[in-house]
Amino acid sequence: MNVIDEIKANIDIVDLINSMGVGLRRSGRSFVGFCPFHPNSRTPAFHVYPDTQSFYCFGCHASGTAFDFVMRKQGLDFKGALELLAERAGIRLEPKNDAQRQEDARRARLLEINGVAARYFNYVLLNLSRGAAGREYVARRGINQEAIDAFQIGYSLDDWGHLFTYLHDKKGYSVEDIIAAGLAIPGERGPYDRFRNRLIFPIRNVRGEVIGFGGRALGDAQPKYLNTPETPLFKKSEVLYGLDLARDAIRTANRAIVVEGYVDVITAHQHGFRNVVAPLGTALSKAHINQLKRLTDAVYLALDADAAGQKATLRGLETIRTATEEEGEGRMVTTAQGIVRLENDVTIRIIRLPAGRDPDEVIAADPALWQQLVEQAAPVMDFYLEAYTAGLDMHDPAQQRLALERIIPLLSELDGAAQRVYVARVEQLTGMRSELIVDLLRARVQPARRNERARRTTPSPPPPPAPAPVAAAPLDERRRKTEAYLLALALRYPSVNVAIEKLLEEYNARRREAGELFGAGLEDLLEEPLHQAIWRAYLATPLELRPTDAESLQAWVETLGEPLTSEAKALIATLNRRPDDVRYRHEAEQCARILRKAQVMARIHRYNERLRELDNEEEIQRILHHIRELGAYAEQITQPRRSSTFPDLRDLLGQG
Numbered sequence: 001m002n003v004i005d006e007i008k009a010n011i012d013i014v015d016l017i018n019s020m021g022v023g024l025r026r027s028g029r030s031f032v033g034f035c036p037f038h039p040n041s042r043t044p045a046f047h048v049y050p051d052t053q054s055f056y057c058f059g060c061h062a063s064g065t066a067f068d069f070v071m072r073k074q075g076l077d078f079k080g081a082l083e084l085l086a087e088r089a090g091i092r093l094e095p096k097n098d099a100q101r102q103e104d105a106r107r108a109r110l111l112e113i114n115g116v117a118a119r120y121f122n123y124v125l126l127n128l129s130r131g132a133a134g135r136e137y138v139a140r141r142g143i144n145q146e147a148i149d150a151f152q153i154g155y156s157l158d159d160w161g162h163l164f165t166y167l168h169d170k171k172g173y174s175v176e177d178i179i180a181a182g183l184a185i186p187g188e189r190g191p192y193d194r195f196r197n198r199l200i201f202p203i204r205n206v207r208g209e210v211i212g213f214g215g216r217a218l219g220d221a222q223p224k225y226l227n228t229p230e231t232p233l234f235k236k237s238e239v240l241y242g243l244d245l246a247r248d249a250i251r252t253a254n255r256a257i258v259v260e261g262y263v264d265v266i267t268a269h270q271h272g273f274r275n276v277v278a279p280l281g282t283a284l285s286k287a288h289i290n291q292l293k294r295l296t297d298a299v300y301l302a303l304d305a306d307a308a309g310q311k312a313t314l315r316g317l318e319t320i321r322t323a324t325e326e327e328g329e330g331r332m333v334t335t336a337q338g339i340v341r342l343e344n345d346v347t348i349r350i351i352r353l354p355a356g357r358d359p360d361e362v363i364a365a366d367p368a369l370w371q372q373l374v375e376q377a378a379p380v381m382d383f384y385l386e387a388y389t390a391g392l393d394m395h396d397p398a399q400q401r402l403a404l405e406r407i408i409p410l411l412s413e414l415d416g417a418a419q420r421v422y423v424a425r426v427e428q429l430t431g432m433r434s435e436l437i438v439d440l441l442r443a444r445v446q447p448a449r450r451n452e453r454a455r456r457t458t459p460s461p462p463p464p465p466a467p468a469p470v471a472a473a474p475l476d477e478r479r480r481k482t483e484a485y486l487l488a489l490a491l492r493y494p495s496v497n498v499a500i501e502k503l504l505e506e507y508n509a510r511r512r513e514a515g516e517l518f519g520a521g522l523e524d525l526l527e528e529p530l531h532q533a534i535w536r537a538y539l540a541t542p543l544e545l546r547p548t549d550a551e552s553l554q555a556w557v558e559t560l561g562e563p564l565t566s567e568a569k570a571l572i573a574t575l576n577r578r579p580d581d582v583r584y585r586h587e588a589e590q591c592a593r594i595l596r597k598a599q600v601m602a603r604i605h606r607y608n609e610r611l612r613e614l615d616n617e618e619e620i621q622r623i624l625h626h627i628r629e630l631g632a633y634a635e636q637i638t639q640p641r642r643s644s645t646f647p648d649l650r651d652l653l654g655q656g
């Protein structure tokens with residue numbers, strides 16, 4: 001039995017979820033409660049199944065195992081979830097040798113010292129007369145008491161050894177540990193305090209543990225911002241300041257906003273914008289994005305508007321692009337709306353700040369303006385084009401060429417449709433004929449680029465073990481729910497039917513041989529007999545009598561007769577939980593993709609079953625050919641991306 005099996009055997013998912021603040025009550029064979037992953041206090045849509053040790057939310061479709069629950073609820077990666085669950089189950093992850101045990105103990109001591117130091121700095125800021133400089137700064141930046149408490153802001157005295165004396169003489173920590181925590185520096189006349197006359201921002205990990213400090217100079221000392229050096233606890237490039245406080249808000253808003261500075265984060269939180277975090281440098285790293293990805297599919301960047309800030313923005317974006325590519329599935333794609341997104345589930349948008357103003361200034365002066373800027377954030381590709389052509393004179397051939405040299409590599413990252421859209425945009429922007437732009441794109445040597453990227457790539461650790469597949473019964477139930485949701489959308493919004501037909505026709509046309517096996521109507525996606533009957537009744541209704549809004553739909557449903565009326569009412573009720581009407585067609589298309597892909601996969605599965613019984617070579621080759629065709633058909637059905645309404649549509653299909 002491996003560790004994961006052992007954990008699963010020792011942890012009951014109902015107990016686990018109950019203990020993590022989700023009240024559950026028994027309902028038949030499952031337990032239900034209010035979902036912790038989507039805001040809703042009216043309908044308990046969150047189901048936990050003891051039989052399969054899995055959970056599923058009928059509201060937001062979050063689903064999975066105890067591991068998935070812990071990862072999502074706590075914002076942990078797989079390893080973090082493993083550690084937490086192992087501890088709960090009383091299982092030692094691996095027999096530890098002395099060196100490992102010593103290392104664990106040392107980390108625990110360093111965390112403790114950091115915690116003590118954070119309380120010390122905070123006390124100095126709030127209580128000592130010598131802390132006045134810190135209090136003045138905090139007041140000038142408009143930081144209130146609540147924020148000081150939440151972020152445990154502190155002050156380090158203008159003194160070479162006050163903290164060291166406190167930690168060493170009074171608290172009894174060893175010189176070695178104090179230095180290892182990065183709080184003191186060894187000197188000729190003994191250790192001295194690293195942070196002096198600085199406002200102190202304790203830096204916490206997602207679990208809220210203090211792993212390091214950032215100190216802003218209040219005098220002329222350089223550097224202006226000083227961080228804890230790399231320690232066993234603190235990896236500067238991986239930390240997002242404020243993430244422990246922003247975690248829930250990011251999940252609820254399905255949007256993370258990344259700013260540059262400590263005070264930006266604090267001011268945002270103080271004004272109720274709690275989904276805001278900051279890296280400790282200016283460039284975003286792969287580790288940052290990986291952490292945010294667990295909480296949201298949309299990352300908004302609000303970096304300072306000055307020239308350096310803009311350069312930093314570009315550097316940050318390049319890091320993101322590289323990061324997702326390294327994971328093997330990253331590719332910039334765009335929709336017809338011109339939204340460039342990173343396919344790896346993260347949408348990147350750029351918040352454009354008024355020239356010369358930092359996020360904290362905007363937020364403090366005009367929270368409504370900030371909200372507006374967030375809503376108007378630009379798709380990343382638009383931002384790039386603007387930034388790369390700013391200040392260039394497109395009538396000057398040399399500058400025109402410079403612009404293209406910058407833009408072409410970006411264009412080459414886009415898929416076909418998006419590329420055409422942006423080639424047209426670049427033509428407008430630069431005055432360069434589109435044929436020429438396309439030529440330049442083609443001339444770009446792809447292998448060279450890949451080699452270059454490979455050199456930059458550092459080997460990544462092996463992927464965590466795949467979570468156990470969710471049992472078949474809930475999966476079928478989810479498929480039924482997807483079908484029901486699609487049908488509800490189609491009944492409520494007449495244009496859905498047309499959109500779905502168009503989508504399916506496209507799929508069938510692109511892969512004709514496999515396409516002939518599947519119809520292109522919405523009815524071809526429905527497998528539940530009641531759903532089919534309702535949809536047939538709809539199609540049989542003369543056009544002028546078909547429902548056009550919520551009210552006429554209610555009336556139409558009444559004409560169906562039982563059991564269709566009850567079933568249709570239940571379907572329509574699911575629409576009430578939708579936050580808005582804007583994205584219904586998008587959602588319907590996502591449902592259609594899921595259902596069609598499930599159909600294709602089921603057929604592949606049946607062919608595979610067939611294959612096992614055959615011994616006729618010719619027949620085997622024929623079946624293999626069909627499987628390949630079906631595989632190609634399935635391939636073109638793009639993975640639906642996460643949306644705020646349907647965060648886990650992909651999960652409905654499981655691994656398929």
Ligand SMILES: [Zn+2]
Pocket residue numbers: 035036037038045046057058059060061062
């Ligand atoms: Zn939910």
